[in-house]
Amino acid sequence: MEDITLKAQGIKTSFQTSEGKVVAVNDVDITIREGKILGVVGESGCGKTVTALSIMRLVPEPNGKIEEGRIEFMGKNLLELSSEEMRKLRGAEISMIFQEPMTALNPVFSIGYQMKEMLKLHRGMTDEQATERAIELIDMVGIPRAEKVIKEYPHQLSGGMRQRVMIAMALSCDPKFMIADEPTTALDVTIQAQVLELMKDLNEKMGTAIMFITHDLGVIAEMADDVVVMYAGKVVEESNAISLFHEPKHPYTMGLLRSRPDMLEEGEELQSIKGMVPSLLRMPEGCPFNPRCEHRMDICVKEMPQLIEVKPGHKTRCWLYDDKGGK
Amino acid sequence: MKKYLIRRILILIPILIGVSMIIFALIEAMPGDPYSDMIDPTVPPDLIEERLEAMGYFDPLPVRYVRWLGRTLRFDFGYSTNYGAPVSVIMLNRLPNTLILGGFALLFSTIVAIPLGIISSTRQYSVVDYIVTVFAFIGLSIPAFFFGLLMIRYLAFELGWFPIAGTGAGAGYEGVRMLLHRAHHLVLPVVVLSLLSLASLMRYTRSSMLEVIKQDYIRTARSKGIKEKVIIYRHALKNALIPVVTVLTMMLPSLVSGAVLTETVFSWPGMGTLMIDAIDNDDYPLLMGITMMLAIIIVFANLLADILYAWIDPRIKYD
Incomplete structure (x- = not known):
């Protein structure tokens, strides 16, 4: 059994908005292995940042609220700590860097x-x-x-x-765990590479486990040991980095990989995933990706698929791999 | 910074010259002459004209301006036609009263308003916030003279807790007793005068804090595990104070000019009432003295604001 630095289970975080309650993160599991880098990928609004803020317990109050879940870290459930105990942990054992350095x-x-x-x-x-x-x-x-x-x-x-x-x-303060929320998105490309290299370097030298949030699969390929793909507040695929890039399972992950310009052969046309991320207020029935999915089946519009293990250490949330889905 | 300060102070000279010209021209445009209120109407006009001629009243405008400016620079503002004493002496007599009243009012409103603003911003939409906000709106909308009269009617007249008017200077007490006696007289005027500035200062602090608390660097501070109190009173407040400083320094001139309404209601012999008297009595030299002093104070308050900005906010560079 490998050493786990942080294990979050079933996190559900919602926000109260003027148009009603919105569940930004729904039943998300995150596991970070000691000293490793976990990449979290997804489009804007998929719940990456809210997941991070939930772990830090910095979800903006009073509108945001972590409703359910368990976050195990250093033998404690972070969600059960008093705010003072949590404050002492922040910066000392868990730290976070943000998207906008400016x-x-x-x-x-x-x-x-x-x-x-x-x-x-x-x-x-x-x-x-x-x-x-x-x-x-x-x-x-x-x-x-x-x-x-x-x-x-x-x-x-x-x-x-x-x-x-x-x-x-x-x-x-030598934290055990650091969250990096799109730390290079706002930087120039040349600077991005330097900062990524620095983080990778420090991760190896200091052994700090990192949860690296990004929408850039290239960055994930370079940095991450493990990858979690999120869509509309849910984890849709989870695997180690190599397996994910070689054998993507979920149609969404495949779409993301196809829409990367640097993975194209000459003369090949750049593809994109059709449609838009659904609004959290108007989630489609069943699998949230179904309106954009090219493999849509009848069951996809009715029922939410479960996150199932398709091969050791590689999980995905798609009816294509579920017996019940008929394949 | 030093270079900027020197430049900034040098710029004050042309500004003040310009202001003095405007003041001189405005007062010049007022009807009447210094004697129109002083002299028995039976005195023959020829004689008055002769006297005016002798004191240079009919000299060309620039000549009179230069003469006035030269004297002003020597702190000689002329002779008050109404009080029969040098303007500088009259002003120096009144200034301490105004400074005491205005100073305490500013101090009181700052000490009360800033913490209240912070509390109501950190607990936005709470009961405390609503109570503070309602009081702020009352403070902003009630006229000072009316509030002053209410205070006098209930706290001074009916309950007898405070004196009705005056500064309490003439009681002939000494030492601690005198201080207490004067402080007692100061309470109501200070409260009345503070009301408006307190309310607006509090609203400024609140909205400025609300703006700052949303910023990314506050989230960073939280992610660093900084104590909430330190986040609010150091990280947020120092940023939130920048606009509040503007409001505070803009209140400084009124500290010296005096509060006409409050001073009148409480028969407080300060600069505000002095200025009204000067206007009523065509007392040109006194009026010019007061106006000029006000202009100087306003210009310096602006300078002070700029210096304070640079001190609080390192992003401001004046080179």
Whole structure:
């Protein structure tokens, strides 16, 4: 049995909107192996970020609410912790970096202040110790002249630098687990590659398990050990990265793979998945992907398929692989 | 920053010259002359004209402006035709009263408004928020003179908790007793004067905090495990204060100009009532002195706002 860092089961998170209740994440299981990178892929609005926020217990209140589920981490169920216990865990054992480095740092505090604050809080360091450690961390994420940078303010750094600072900050207390929510989406392509490399590197060096959220399968191919594909608040496919890329099972995953320009042969036409992600307020009956699916069967519009194991370690949620679906 | 400050202070000179010209021209345009209220109507017009001629009343406008400016620079604002004393002396007599009243009102409203604004923003749509909001709207909509009269009627007249009017300066007490006596007189005027600024300051703090709390960096702070109190009172408040500082510094000039209505209702001998007197009595030198002083204060309040911005927000660079 491999060591599991975090195991989330049956997470259901809903939001109260002016048009009614919306279930953004519905019965999602996530397992992160120790020191590994789990990639979570899906289109915008599929519930990737809400899953991450649910794990952090940072779902915006009072409209958002984690209704059901269990998140096991370090022998505890995170959903049962008091908010104070959870706060002490955040930053220290679980940290998170976000999509927009331009707005994720507080503009009125220096980089050093924002980094030292965590070290003092979680590690009880003195100001000198924290300063020293902050410089070390800035240096570690590949920012030159670290002594100067800690005195600077976020607006004096470029987007790539800020994301590096965020990574340094997230890793400053040696957390066991880090969530990276599309950390490279807002960056230039060249910078993206550098930041990804840095994260991969730190993952190997420090052994921090990472849940890597992205909509870019290329990034997943490069980074992830395991992959979870999400669609409309549900996990539709789950496997290790190699198996997923070689033998995608779910029609949605296949569609995603076909719509990648860099996987095309010359002269081949770029495909896209027809239709749009359904609104969470108007979910279709049965499988949420059925209106866009090219293999749609009668049962798909009636009943939601179960997540079943089609081969060891490779699960998918599709009637094509279910006996009941007639195949 | 130092370079910016020097440049900014140098720019003040042409601004103040411009303002002084406008004030001079406006007062010049007012009807009547300094003697029209002072002198017995039976005095022959020839004599008045002779006197006016002697004091340079008929000199060309630029000549008179330069003469006035030269004296003003030496803090000589002339002689009040109404009070029969130098304008500077009269103003210095009244200024402390206004500063005490305005200063305490500003202090009181800031101390009360900012925490209330924060509380009502962090508990948006809660009972506390609604109560605070309703009081803020009452504060914004009730006229100061009416509120002042209500206070006098109930708290001072019927219950007798506070004196009805005045500063309490003439009681002849000394030491702590005098301080207490004067503080007692100060309570109602300060409350009345604070009401409006308190309400608007609170609303500004609330909306500014609500805006800031939605920002990504607050979520980052939460993901770092920072305590909620620290997030609100440090991470959020420092950002939220930027617009609040604008409102605060814009309140500074009224600190010195005095509150005409509040001062009148409480017979408080401050700058506000002094200015009304000056206007009523065609007291040009006094009026010009007060207006000029106001202009200077407003210009400096703006400068102060700019300095405070740079101090709070590192993104603002003035080079």
